[in-house]
Amino acid sequence: MKLIYPLLAILLLALVAYFGAAAGLEYLFGVIIPYISIVLFLGGFSWKIYDWVKSPVPFRIPTTCGQAKSLEWIKRDELESPSGFWGVFGRMSLEVLFFRSLFRNTKAELAPGPSLAYASSKWLWMAGLLFHWSLLVIVLRHYRFFLASVPGFVELLESVDGFLQITLPTLYITDLLLVIAVTFLLIRRLASAQMRIISLSTDYFPLLLILAIALSGISMRYLDKVDVVEIKILVQGLVSFQFDAPGKIGGMFYVHLFLVCVLASYFPFSKLMHMGGIFLSPTRNLANNSREKRHINPWNPEVKFRTYAEYEDEFREKMVKADLPTEVPLPEEKE
Amino acid sequence: MSTNPPKLADLQLEYEQAPSLLKGDSPGKEWLDIPVVFRDGNWCHAAKPNVIEDLGFNNPRKWSPADEDWKLEEGWQKIVKDGMKERLDKFRSFKLFMDICVRCGACSDKCHFFLGSGDPKNMPVVRAELMRSVYRHEFTWSGKLFKGLVGARPLSEEVLKEWFMYFHQCTECRRCSVFCPFGIDTAEVTLMGRELLNLAGTNINWISEPASNCNRTGNHLGIEPHTFKNVVESLAEDIEDQTGITVNPTFNRKGAEILFITPSGDVFGDPGIYTMMGYLMLFEHIGLDYTLSTYASEGGNFGLFTSNQSMKKINAKMFHEAERLGVKWILGGECGHMWRVVHQYMDTMNGPADFLEEPVSPITGTKFRNATSTKMVHIAEFTADLIHQDKLKLDPRRNDHLKTTFHDSCNIARGMGMLEEPRYVLRNVCNSFNEMPEHTIREETFCCGSGSGLNTDEYMDIRMRGGFPRASAVKHVKDKYDVNALVAICAIDRASLPPLMNYWNPGVSVYGLHELVGNALVMEGENERTEDLREDEMVDFEPESAAREEDE
Numbered sequence: 001m002k003l004i005y006p007l008l009a010i011l012l013l014a015l016v017a018y019f020g021a022a023a024g025l026e027y028l029f030g031v032i033i034p035y036i037s038i039v040l041f042l043g044g045f046s047w048k049i050y051d052w053v054k055s056p057v058p059f060r061i062p063t064t065c066g067q068a069k070s071l072e073w074i075k076r077d078e079l080e081s082p083s084g085f086w087g088v089f090g091r092m093s094l095e096v097l098f099f100r101s102l103f104r105n106t107k108a109e110l111a112p113g114p115s116l117a118y119a120s121s122k123w124l125w126m127a128g129l130l131f132h133w134s135l136l137v138i139v140l141r142h143y144r145f146f147l148a149s150v151p152g153f154v155e156l157l158e159s160v161d162g163f164l165q166i167t168l169p170t171l172y173i174t175d176l177l178l179v180i181a182v183t184f185l186l187i188r189r190l191a192s193a194q195m196r197i198i199s200l201s202t203d204y205f206p207l208l209l210i211l212a213i214a215l216s217g218i219s220m221r222y223l224d225k226v227d228v229v230e231i232k233i234l235v236q237g238l239v240s241f242q243f244d245a246p247g248k249i250g251g252m253f254y255v256h257l258f259l260v261c262v263l264a265s266y267f268p269f270s271k272l273m274h275m276g277g278i279f280l281s282p283t284r285n286l287a288n289n290s291r292e293k294r295h296i297n298p299w300n301p302e303v304k305f306r307t308y309a310e311y312e313d314e315f316r317e318k319m320v321k322a323d324l325p326t327e328v329p330l331p332e333e334k335e
Numbered sequence: 336m337s338t339n340p341p342k343l344a345d346l347q348l349e350y351e352q353a354p355s356l357l358k359g360d361s362p363g364k365e366w367l368d369i370p371v372v373f374r375d376g377n378w379c380h381a382a383k384p385n386v387i388e389d390l391g392f393n394n395p396r397k398w399s400p401a402d403e404d405w406k407l408e409e410g411w412q413k414i415v416k417d418g419m420k421e422r423l424d425k426f427r428s429f430k431l432f433m434d435i436c437v438r439c440g441a442c443s444d445k446c447h448f449f450l451g452s453g454d455p456k457n458m459p460v461v462r463a464e465l466m467r468s469v470y471r472h473e474f475t476w477s478g479k480l481f482k483g484l485v486g487a488r489p490l491s492e493e494v495l496k497e498w499f500m501y502f503h504q505c506t507e508c509r510r511c512s513v514f515c516p517f518g519i520d521t522a523e524v525t526l527m528g529r530e531l532l533n534l535a536g537t538n539i540n541w542i543s544e545p546a547s548n549c550n551r552t553g554n555h556l557g558i559e560p561h562t563f564k565n566v567v568e569s570l571a572e573d574i575e576d577q578t579g580i581t582v583n584p585t586f587n588r589k590g591a592e593i594l595f596i597t598p599s600g601d602v603f604g605d606p607g608i609y610t611m612m613g614y615l616m617l618f619e620h621i622g623l624d625y626t627l628s629t630y631a632s633e634g635g636n637f638g639l640f641t642s643n644q645s646m647k648k649i650n651a652k653m654f655h656e657a658e659r660l661g662v663k664w665i666l667g668g669e670c671g672h673m674w675r676v677v678h679q680y681m682d683t684m685n686g687p688a689d690f691l692e693e694p695v696s697p698i699t700g701t702k703f704r705n706a707t708s709t710k711m712v713h714i715a716e717f718t719a720d721l722i723h724q725d726k727l728k729l730d731p732r733r734n735d736h737l738k739t740t741f742h743d744s745c746n747i748a749r750g751m752g753m754l755e756e757p758r759y760v761l762r763n764v765c766n767s768f769n770e771m772p773e774h775t776i777r778e779e780t781f782c783c784g785s786g787s788g789l790n791t792d793e794y795m796d797i798r799m800r801g802g803f804p805r806a807s808a809v810k811h812v813k814d815k816y817d818v819n820a821l822v823a824i825c826a827i828d829r830a831s832l833p834p835l836m837n838y839w840n841p842g843v844s845v846y847g848l849h850e851l852v853g854n855a856l857v858m859e860g861e862n863e864r865t866e867d868l869r870e871d872e873m874v875d876f877e878p879e880s881a882a883r884e885e886d887e
Binding site: 005048051052053054055056057058059060061063064065066067068069070071073074075077080081083095099101102104105106107108110112113114115116118124128192193194195196197198199200201202203269270271273274277278280281282283284288289290291292293294295296297299300301303304305306307308311312314315318319321322323324325 | 347350351355356357358359360361362365366423424425426427428429430431434435436437438439440441443444445450455458460461464475476477484485486509512513514515516517518519520523550551552553559560561564565586587588589629630643644647648649651652655656659677678679680682683684686687701703704705706707708709711716719720723748749750751752753754755756759772773774775778779803804807808810811
């Protein structure tokens with residue numbers, strides 16, 4: 001069920017776009033919906049970040065994954081237990097660019113005895129890294145449609161990405177890697193009992209959606225070819241805030257574009273916000289220096305604690321008998 | 336005895352034969368459909384009414400988690416939902432961790448409770464989902480709209496019971512957060528979960544009573560000042576009997592240079608008392624000008640396991656007392672969660688400690704630059720520096736009867752990043768030290784299974800399961816290197832690892848680091864030492880000197 005519903009939803013969305021555009025709703029799918037989705041994406045993304053940032057970080061709670069700064073002769077690990085800005089910068093860069101924590105992944109096995117053994121397990125890390133990097137390269141490659149003259153970095157990306165020079169038009173490696181990685185991530189969710197039980201429909205939906213976007217894009221390039229010149233005119237119109245009606249492009253393009261719009265609109269209201277959230281994670285983006293530099297909690301509550309004076313008042317007699325010093329002497333016993 | 340804990344053979348059989356999610360067997364249903372069943376050994380006693388009243392929490396009453404009716408007060412759902420809203424607005428960690436999990440599964444087999452039970456709800460991701468599902472239902476439009484389809488569910492009594500069970504099967508050890516690609520820390524979720532459980536009047540006595548005691552008498556056990564002094568003095572007498580050295584600890588002494596605070600478990604609990612003896616001998620050996628306090632006589636802080644306000648309240652005594660006594664800085668003993676509080680919370684909550692000085696070792700002159708604001712130094716840092724500067728006379732052969740391994744405490748490793756200091760001390764006070772396998776030590780260390788205030792007897796079933804990953808790693812070095820001494824720098828470890836070892840690895844005893852320091856210290860004017868602080872024979876010690884004579 002958790003898989004079927006998202007699958008059906010995406011099929012339905014694709015059909016709506018295909019037949020909608022065919023039925024003459026090109027303006028809706030080519031202009032209106034893209035504008036709405038971009039507003040939802042940017043607005044939603046900013047709102048979500050604001051929503052997080054307005055909750056303060058009351059305590060400095062980095063998870064330390066290496067030796068902290070200590071005595072001078074003890075070798076410290078700035079990237080795993082940063083003591084200042086540059087350490088944090090390095091740690092965050094490793095997390096964001098190379099998924100450092102995921103790289104640590106192990107798989108536990110219960111062996112007879114019973115005993116537990118842990119083996120390094122890098123598949124998730126590898127698939128995740130390939131998936132995200134491919135997606136980034138693909139998104140950047142799409143810049144060719146946004147600007148009148150293709151920027152140099154896009155041409156560079158394209159030539160590196162297409163260096164195999166097989167098939168016509170040239171096969172982009174990232175297209176292939178993206179499809180493989182997403183398929184792996186999907187199968188991974190379905191293949192293990194642990195993954196099945198933790199997965200929600202909202203975990204399958206984005207994976208399937210991205211897969212559908214990739215497949216519709218690839219099919220436009222190799223199978224159901226579309227008019228690229230018209231697409232570029234449409235996209236440039238959109239980025240320069242024009243509302244001209246699109247020309248004749250081809251149905252598969254509207255499937256692709258509509259699914260991208262769905263993804264963009266869905267993004268800020270879903271787990272996909274991990275993209276923004278990772279930068280705010282207090283266990284990673286704070287230096288481990290809380291004994292060295294006082295961290296301020298803006299709502300630090302006034303808490304009434306039991307003062308020494310109150311304590312002594314209760315125990316004074318016993319303390320004096322036990323020869324413990326007191327602030328206030330026992331009252332003189334009067335005859 | 337009933338089934339708590341199960342007989343070892345029964346549990347071993349269960350691990351080997353019963354289907355388990357850990358081994359890849361599907362439970363056949365969604366975790367949402369698996370009912371919560373309280374049975375002997377999987378729940379802690381409810382907090383007593385007088386304790387709840389004392390702490391000023393809601394709905395004091397007599398009840399038991401095993402009861403059908405928990406006697407929740409009218410409108411408890413609203414209290415919990417409002418509490419959730421308040422905490423979402425106060426803690427970015429909480430809000431963020433409710434939103435950004437992608438359920439990638441990296442954490443799923445990292446929790447000691449999952450590894451020891453195979454229970455789906457002990458996968459960290461699901462533990463957080465217990466809370467997230469309610470969060471979605473109450474605070475997100477998609478949850479309100481699509482309900483179960485997007486993993487949302489309303490707060491019900493059944494959900495509260497599930498929270499009670501599983502937020503007490505998390506020891507806030509943070510191992511999962513090491514592996515999470517976004518650093519999602521289940522401990523943050525459990526901390527919030529327990530605060531909300533407290534709001535609903537569903538507290539456990541093993542945590543609440545120490546918190547209440549600590550407030551009144553200054554320590555978890557409710558020990559009054561005169562008794563505290565007597566017990567420490569009797570430990571001093573034991574030292575004198577064994578070594579011939581007189582140590583003279585002082586109490587509540589104004590003008591001392593340093594205030595020493597350690598968990599009360601070191602003063603009152605076996606084997607913590609031997610660690611305490613080690614501290615006292617060390618301080619005598621170096622002539623430290625220090626005092627103990629009967630008022631701030633607890634390093635531990637069960638407020639951390641209750642609510643941030645209780646944590647602050649209990650912690651406030653440390654600075655308050657240091658100021659009153661006019662000491663220069665504070666030295667802290669071996670403890671895990673105490674140091675999580677001191678390192679990551681204390682200065683923020685109760686600082687700035689302007690009345691103290693930046694800590695400098697009076698023996699070596701070393702400045703503790705990593706503690707310039709909080710002005711509290713960890714004893715392992717302090718001792719490592721002493722050894723490095725060659726200020727201690729040590730004979731590690733006096734620990735030759737011990738083949739040691741070192742257990743990193745969760746909070747020290749993952750909340751402080753202190754990994755090398757204790758190892759340096761250990762290597763200098765004993766000759767046999769072997770590490771447990773990788774992935775079970777340092778930042779990947781496994782909890783003892785009883786941390787965060789769960790080390791109570793009625794909970795043995797869960798504790799022996801939760802401690803299994805740690806025990807399994809110890810067994811590895813026991814088989815390979817004949818390890819018989821598990822050294823830890825945490826008072827809860829010292830209380831909870833002995834039963835764990837007795838259960839899984841009989842023959843392995845639990846030691847504090849400074850107990851081994853105490854064994855190895857060669858003190859001026861001491862008697863000939865043939866026994867360690869536990870009065871166990873120091874093997875190979877005399878024979879070795881005899882052997883040397885033979886060589887000559």
